Amino acid sequence: MLENNHAVVKFRKGDSIIKQGVFSTNVIFLRKGLAKIHITGPYREQIVRLIKAPTYLGLPTTLGNKINQYSVTAVLDSEVCFIDIDVFKRVLEENREFSSYIILELSKSELEAYRRCANRTQKQTRGKLADVLLDFSENIFNSDEFVLPVSQSDIGNWVDSGRESINRVLSEFAADGIIEMTGREVRIRDKKLLKMVSQNG
Amino acid sequence: MLENNHAVVKFRKGDSIIKQGVFSTNVIFLRKGLAKIHITGPYREQIVRLIKAPTYLGLPTTLGNKINQYSVTAVLDSEVCFIDIDVFKRVLEENREFSSYIILELSKSELEAYRRCANRTQKQTRGKLADVLLDFSENIFNSDEFVLPVSQSDIGNWVDSGRESINRVLSEFAADGIIEMTGREVRIRDKKLLKMVSQNG
C-alpha cells in the first residue's frame, strides 16, 4: 500500500527536505542518504541530530501537528519518499506490526535524546568531539576512514561548542596521532585512545 | 481491561519508582504526583525532565528493552499503577485509539526533548532558571505561587548549572523584584520580566 502511494524525490546535499514552520501533509521516508535535524533555538539554529537512511522523518511533527516542528536538511545526496499522511495513518491503523514498529522507533529516539542530552551537557569539547568521530565511524559510515559530511561549524553547533574549539581539538587529535586528516578526510589511527578521550576528558 | 490488571502503589516523595539498569516487566502509569526522570551520564546522574501525572512512565524502556534505561523518582507524594507489559501490549494491539494516543505521546516527548536540548545549550543560567520557574508556574502547578518541589542542587543538575549559580540567580531575581521567596515558597511578582529574562539573557 505504501508502495503505491508515494513519490520518490532526490535531494542534493544541502537541500532542505523539511522546513520548520511549514504546513505539511506528508510523512517522509529517508530511503538513502544522510540528513541533519535542526531546530530554531532561542538564539540560533541548532542541529539536534544526524539521521541516516533508512528511517522515517518528521513523525512527531506529522502525527501531532501539521506544522513542521523542526527542519531536516540533506547532508549527503539523498533519496526520499513522500507519503500522504492519511495513507500513512490508515496503514498504521490496519497494520499492528507496523504500528508496533513505529512505537519502537519513537521510543528509541526518546532514549537517544535523553542520552545525548546527558552526554552533551556533561562532557567538554574533547570528549564530545571524540563522540562525534566515533559516531561517524561506528554508526554512520561503518569504517575507520570517512569524509566528514558536515563542516566544523556544524559539528560545533551540533555538540554545542564553537567552531574554533572544534578546529583546535581536531588539530590536537591529529597531533596526538589519534586521527589523520587530509582536508575533510579522516582516518582514525588510535581508536582505543579515542574511546578513552570520549569517556574521560 | 487495564482497570482489572493493575496494582496501585503509593510512593512518598524521594522514593524510587523506576531504577535504571533493573529488569522490569511493568509499564507504569503515574496517576497522581510529580516525578523526575534521571539518567546516568558519563560523570554524574543527570535529571532530564520533570514529569507530572497523569502520564505513562518507562514506555521507551519497556517497549524496547526490558532493562530500565533510566530512573524515575517521586518528587512529590505520588500514586502509581503497575501494569503488566503483556497486558499493556495486548491492549495496544487491540485498541487502535489507544495506540494512536501512545504514538502521539511519544511524538510529543521527542519534540520536547529537542526543544529542551536547544534551550538548555543556548541559554545561560539566568534564562534557564527563568524557564524552570515559568514551567513550574504554567505547566506544573498552574499558579504564580508554588513551593519548589526540588532542591536547588536538583535544579542546577537539571538545567546544567551549578547549585551555587542557581542560588545566586535566585537571590538576584528576588532582589530585582521578579520573585519573592520564603524558604522554598516562590511567588512570581513580575511575570513579564521573568519572560523577558527567559528570552534574553
Add this chain to the structure above:
DNA sequence: ATTTTTTTGTGATATATGTCACATTTTTAT
C-alpha cells in the same frame, strides 16, 4: 576563468560559571 562565498586555521582576550571552602539553616532519622 574569475569572482564571491563559505570554510578553515590561529592568536589574543573576556567572561560566565564551575569549583572549593566554610558557616548556617533546615530537614530527616534515631
Add this chain to the structure above:
DNA sequence: ATAAAAATGTGACATATATCACAAAAAAAT
C-alpha cells in the same frame, strides 16, 4: 529531643571556552 544528614547562602579563585579579528584556503557561483 537529639543527633546526623542534607540543603542553602556567599566569598574567592581558576579555567574552559566563547568571542573577536584576520589571513589563507577551498568550494560554489557567475
